[in-house]
Amino acid sequence: MSRVCELFGIDVPIVLGPFGGLSSVELTAAVSAGGGLGSFGLYGYAPDRIVETVRMLRSSTDRPVAVNLWWSRGDEVTPADVDLSSIRDAMAGLFAAAGVAVPDVPEVFLPDLADQLDAVFAAVPDVLSLVYGVPDAETVARARERGIRVIGTATSVAEAVALETAGVDAVVATGMEAAGHRVSFLRDPASSLVGTFALIPQVVDAVSVPVIAAGGIADRRGVAAAFALGAEGVQVGTAFLRTRQSGATAAHREAIAAAGDTDTVLTRAMSGRWARGIPNRAVREIEAAQAIAPFPAQNWLTGVFRAAAAAAGEGELLSLWAGQAAGLTRFDEAADVLVELRAGLPGERD
Numbered sequence: 001m002s003r004v005c006e007l008f009g010i011d012v013p014i015v016l017g018p019f020g021g022l023s024s025v026e027l028t029a030a031v032s033a034g035g036g037l038g039s040f041g042l043y044g045y046a047p048d049r050i051v052e053t054v055r056m057l058r059s060s061t062d063r064p065v066a067v068n069l070w071w072s073r074g075d076e077v078t079p080a081d082v083d084l085s086s087i088r089d090a091m092a093g094l095f096a097a098a099g100v101a102v103p104d105v106p107e108v109f110l111p112d113l114a115d116q117l118d119a120v121f122a123a124v125p126d127v128l129s130l131v132y133g134v135p136d137a138e139t140v141a142r143a144r145e146r147g148i149r150v151i152g153t154a155t156s157v158a159e160a161v162a163l164e165t166a167g168v169d170a171v172v173a174t175g176m177e178a179a180g181h182r183v184s185f186l187r188d189p190a191s192s193l194v195g196t197f198a199l200i201p202q203v204v205d206a207v208s209v210p211v212i213a214a215g216g217i218a219d220r221r222g223v224a225a226a227f228a229l230g231a232e233g234v235q236v237g238t239a240f241l242r243t244r245q246s247g248a249t250a251a252h253r254e255a256i257a258a259a260g261d262t263d264t265v266l267t268r269a270m271s272g273r274w275a276r277g278i279p280n281r282a283v284r285e286i287e288a289a290q291a292i293a294p295f296p297a298q299n300w301l302t303g304v305f306r307a308a309a310a311a312a313g314e315g316e317l318l319s320l321w322a323g324q325a326a327g328l329t330r331f332d333e334a335a336d337v338l339v340e341l342r343a344g345l346p347g348e349r350d
Contacts, residue, residue, distance in 0.1 A: 003210040004170060005233075008066075008127055012036050013233030014233070014236065014338065014345075015036060015039060015235040016031040016066075016236065017235050017238075017241075018066065018068030020043030020044070020180070021043060022248050022321070023247055024245060024246055025040070025057055027247070029057060030335065031334060032065050033061050034338040035063075035342075037065070038063075039065070039068055040057060040067050040068065041068045042067050042069055044110060044111065047115050047116060050119035050120060050123060053067070057125070064126035064127065065127070066127035066151070067123075067125045067127070067129070068128075069113070069128065069129075070113075070130075070132050071113070071133030072132070073185055075294070075295070076110070077109075077293075078108070078109065079105045079106060079108065079109065081294075082293055082294060084105055084293055084297060088103070089102075090286075091285075091286065091301060094282055094285060094286075097281075097316075097317060098312070099312070103301070109297060110296050110300075117142075127149045128149070128151070129153065130150070130152055130153065130168075131181070131183035132185050134152065134165075134185070135168065136166075137167070140167040150168045150169050152166070153183050154172070155176075155192045155194065155199075156194060158186050159186050159192075160206055160211070163207075169210075170211070171203065172213075173200050173203040173211050173212070173213060174214040175196025175213075175214065176196075177215040177324040178196075178214050178215035178323050179237045179321045179326075180276060180323075181273055182275065190266075195215075196215040196217070200213045200229040200231050201229045204231065210232040210233060211231050211232060212231060212234060213226035213231035213234050214236075215324075216324055216325045217341075218238060218326075218329050219325075219328050219341070220340055222234070222328070223342075223343075224345075234341065238256060238323040238325060238326050239331070239337050239340075240337055241256060241321070241322070243332055244332050244333065245334045251318065252318055255280075255315055255320045256278070257329065259322055260326075261327050263278055264276050264323065265277070265278075265279050268298070270286070270299070270302050270306075272293055272294050272296065272298030273299075276321065277320045277321040280315060280317070280318070281316035282305070282306075282318070
C-alpha cells in the first residue's frame with residue numbers, strides 16, 4: 001500500500017486539488033467516497049463558515065477529508081496600504097458589464113489566518129493542506145495533538161525540503177503545468193516555473209516524506225508517469241473541476257472542455273498573484289490597462305464582478321482556472337474521473 005494511503009486512511013492515492021472559491025461539498029465527498037482524499041479550499045472563509053463547511057463534509061461522507069488554507073507570504077496588503085482608485089476606474093467597464101457598481105474598499109480583504117486555523121482545529125478535519133508557505137512549529141503541534149495530518153505544497157526542491165524540516169506529513173510537488181495559483185514562497189513564482197516531469201524526481205530524491213505529484217495529470221497516463229518518477233500519490237485538479245459536481249459554473253466547465261494545450265496562460269490579472277487559467281475579456285482588459293493591484297486587493301476587486309458574472313453564467317468575466325492538461329479531460333462525472341485515474345496506478349494498469 002502507498003504511504004499516502006496509510007497516512008490518510010484512504011484506499012487509493014488520489015487527492016482532489018483544493019479549489020479556493022470553486023470547491024463544493026458534493027465533489028469533495030464524491031472523491032472521498034470513491035476511495036481518494038477529497039479536499040475543500042477554504043480561501044477567504046470566515047471561522048464560522050469553516051466550522052460549518054467541515055460539518056457539512058462530515059454529514060456527506062464518513063471517509064477522510066482534507067481542507068486547505070493559504071499561509072501568509074508576508075507580502076499581503078491591507079486596505080490601508082493601497083490606493084485603489086485608479087485601478088477601480090480602469091475596471092469600471094468590467095463592473096458595468098457584470099451589472100454591479102464599482103465597490104467601496106472594505107475594512108479588511110481577508111479573514112485573519114490565526115482565526116481560520118483556530119476554526120480548523122476546532123472542526124478537526126482529517127487533513128490540513130497548506131499553500132504559500134511553511135507552517136510554524138505551533139501549527140504542526142496543534143495538528144498532531146488532534147490527529148490531523150498536514151500536507152505542504154512545494155514548487156521547488158528547496159521548498160519541499162523546508163516543508164519536510166517543518167514536520168509536514170507529505171509534500172505536494174506541483175509543476176508549472178498546474179491550474180490556478182503558483183504557490184511559490186521561497187522565490188518569486190515567475191522564477192519557480194519547474195515542470196512536473198523535472199520537479200517530481202528531484203523532490204523525491206531530496207525528501208523522505210511521501211511526495212504527491214500535481215500538475216498536468218488528467219488521465220491514467222499522467223498517473224502512471226507520476227509513479228514512475230517516484231511519486232506515491234497524485235493530486236488532480238482540472239479533470240475534477242470540469243465535472244458537474246465541482247463549484248465551477250457551466251461556462252467555466254465548457255471552457256475547460258474546449259481548451260487545448262496552448263490555451264492557458266499565467267496571469268496576475270485576476271488576483272494579483274501568478275495563476276494559470278484560460279484568458280478571457282477580463283484578463284485581456286486588465287492586462288492591457290495594467291490595472292493590477294497587489295494581492296489580495298486585486299482578488300477582492302475582481303471578486304466583486306466575478307460573483308455577479310458567476311450568477312449570470314458569464315464566462316468572459318470569471319477566473320477560468322485550468323491547467324495545461326485541460327485538453328486531456330474527458331468526463332463530466334467525478335466517479336468517471338476516479339475510474340480513469342485509478343487505471344494508471346501501479347498494479348491496476350491495463
